[in-house]
Amino acid sequence: MALSISSLTSSLSSLSFSSQISQKPNNCLSFQPLKSTSISTVFKTPKLVVSATVASPVELETTNLKKYVKSRLPGGFAAQTVIGTGRRKCAIARVVLQEGTGKVIINYRDAKEYLQGNPLWLQYVKVPLVTLGYEANYDVFVKAHGGGLSGQAQAISLGIARALLKVSEDHRVPLRKEGLLTRDSRVVERKKVGLKKARKAPQFSKR
Numbered sequence: 001m002a003l004s005i006s007s008l009t010s011s012l013s014s015l016s017f018s019s020q021i022s023q024k025p026n027n028c029l030s031f032q033p034l035k036s037t038s039i040s041t042v043f044k045t046p047k048l049v050v051s052a053t054v055a056s057p058v059e060l061e062t063t064n065l066k067k068y069v070k071s072r073l074p075g076g077f078a079a080q081t082v083i084g085t086g087r088r089k090c091a092i093a094r095v096v097l098q099e100g101t102g103k104v105i106i107n108y109r110d111a112k113e114y115l116q117g118n119p120l121w122l123q124y125v126k127v128p129l130v131t132l133g134y135e136a137n138y139d140v141f142v143k144a145h146g147g148g149l150s151g152q153a154q155a156i157s158l159g160i161a162r163a164l165l166k167v168s169e170d171h172r173v174p175l176r177k178e179g180l181l182t183r184d185s186r187v188v189e190r191k192k193v194g195l196k197k198a199r200k201a202p203q204f205s206k207r
Contacts, residue, residue: 066108069141072098077143082166086158089187091147095159097167100139102129106156107144114149121153128161128180132171158183 073080073096082097104111104125115121129135140160144152161180164171175181189198196202 062108065105065110069105069108072139073141077141082163084159084162084164084166086155086160086162086183088154088158088184089147089151091144091151091155093142093144093152093155093159095156095163096141097138097160097163098141099137102136102139104140104142106142106152111140111142115153116149118149118153121149124153124157125160127157127178128164128175131174131178131180132164134164154184 077083077094077096080096080098084095084097086093086095106114111122111125115125125140126135129138129140140156142156142159144156146152147155157180161175164175165181172181191197192199194201
């Protein structure tokens with residue numbers, strides 16, 4: 001009986017001792033796992049972005065017309081023989097005539113599109129050819145800059161009339177009769193000091 005009690009006490013003491021040893025490492029060594037968010041931020045892979053631009057139909061048409069004009073005018077505008085320069089207000093237009101079917105191309109765009117379908121501006125462009133009956137006999141290529149569309153249309157009209165003179169001097173009489181060879185010299189009048197515009201004065205107040 002004494003042996004059993006002593007063996008029991010020794011076993012209990014050994015158990016308590018082993019439990020103390022097993023608890024120490026848990027208290028001393030503590031490992032905290034890394035969060036998934038920190039790992040994802042550290043090892044972030046770059047994304048591949050691919051962007052593609054598709055040309056619009058207007059851009060395609062412009063590039064096609066540009067190629068067409070260059071094929072019709074080798075050497076550019078300056079190298080052509082039948083050429084006329086027209087001016088109106090601040091607008092300047094260089095016009096080249098070639099035998100064709102009546103196409104009018106302004107700045108590598110169709111005349112109707114460039115002049116926004118305005119019937120009056122389109123009429124300005126066609127009047128010299130219609131006067132001589134050449135509306136379906138010549139193609140017109142134009143480079144225009146400066147001013148607005150109205151001024152450019154009238155400059156193109158003068159340029160076409162001057163180019164038709166290089167085709168034949170016999171065209172001078174009918175073109176002169178219609179007033180198509182006269183350069184319109186009217187421009188915007190300059191602003192004056194003390195006035196709001198060229199002639200508009202500020203409101204008068206007696207007191």
